[in-house]
Amino acid sequence: MSQHWLNIPGNALVIGAGQGIGKATALAFATGGVSGIVLAGRTQATLSQTEVEIGAIAASQGREVKTLIVITDITKEADVICLHQEAKEVFRRIDYAANTAGLLGDDFKPTTSVTATEVNAQLAMNATGFLLCMREAIKMMETQEPLSVPGFHTAERPGIVSAGLLESNNNTPENGLKSVGSVPIRRFSTVDEVADVAVFMCSPRASYIHGMNYVVAGGVGFEQCWSVEA
Numbered sequence: 188m189s190q191h192w193l194n195i196p197g198n199a200l201v202i203g204a205g206q207g208i209g210k211a212t213a214l215a216f217a218t219g220g221v222s223g224i225v226l227a228g229r230t231q232a233t234l235s236q237t238e239v240e241i242g243a244i245a246a247s248q249g250r251e252v253k254t255l256i257v258i259t260d261i262t263k264e265a266d267v268i269c270l271h272q273e274a275k276e277v278f279r280r281i282d283y284a285a286n287t288a289g290l291l292g293d294d295f296k297p298t299t300s301v302t303a304t305e306v307n308a309q310l311a312m313n314a315t316g317f318l319l320c321m322r323e324a325i326k327m328m329e330t331q332e333p334l335s336v337p338g339f340h341t342a343e344r345p346g347i348v349s350a351g352l353l354e355s356n357n358n359t360p361e362n363g364l365k366s367v368g369s370v371p372i373r374r375f376s377t378v379d380e381v382a383d384v385a386v387f388m389c390s391p392r393a394s395y396i397h398g399m400n401y402v403v404a405g406g407v408g409f410e411q412c413w414s415v416e417a
């Protein structure tokens with residue numbers, strides 16, 4: 188195990204690990220000490236790049252982190268089932284599941300222009316796909332003993348991290364400006380700021396936190412608590 192302050196034991200599965208929040212989460216798990224990481228997504232090339240970067244992090248810590256790439260489309264139930272079966276077969280146990288694959292709509296599109304195809308694509312990813320991933324992860328974790336390390340009880344703590352605004356999701360500079368204007372701390376988040384919270388929640392440092400939803404959004408939602416200058 189690494190000597191990183193989070194010192195996270197066990198194995199993680201990250202869906203959407205090829206870029207964005209998912210990649211940052213996979214790298215943060217590696218930095219934080221896990222022994223193995225399953226990298227899932229639809230694109231071999233980006234997942235391979237994440238794998239290379241995990242190797243470099245592990246080498247800098249003088250240890251190995253085992254990786255497994257599984258090409259997966261979470262809108263296909265069979266893919267989701269195969270992913271979890273393969274993960275279990277290769278790693279024997281998965282202690283943390285991070286599903287970061289999702290589809291953002293265009294926040295600035297007028298409701299009158301939205302198509303059924305766009306809505307259905309979002310539901311297939313963000314509702315059905317997300318639920319299938321959670322279902323398979325829970326089924327897999329139910330078959331294994333909770334991870335137990337002296338000093339803390341269990342590392343299997345379902346929780347949710349809700350991300351705020353990332354610059355990459357604001358399709359034009361004008362929309363970006365409009366969006367960031369609604370964030371009390373007046374800037375976008377980085378992918379690392381989201382990943383760090385997710386990985387912290389999986390660590391022994393968060394041993395008394397269970398089933399929580401953390402909002403990483405630069406104060407969005409709490410504006411009413413203080414007055415914000417325009």
Ligand SMILES: NC(=O)c1ccc[n+]([C@@H]2O[C@H](COP(=O)([O-])OP(=O)(O)OC[C@H]3O[C@@H](n4cnc5c(N)ncnc54)[C@H](OP(=O)(O)O)[C@@H]3O)[C@@H](O)[C@H]2O)c1
Pocket residue numbers: 202203204205206207208209227228229230233259260261262287288289290291312349350351352353354355356
């Ligand atoms: N960015 C924001 O401002 C923001 C705010 C709130 C919530 N979120 C949510 O946070 C999540 C991640 O955001 P992000 O900015 O990191 O997104 P991103 O950069 O677009 O990355 C999404 C990742 O998911 C993978 N993916 C996409 N469709 C998939 C599918 N059907 N099956 C499996 N993997 C799939 C992509 O790789 P492949 O294309 O290779 O599969 C990619 O690695 C999304 O759910 C988004 O809705 C983002």
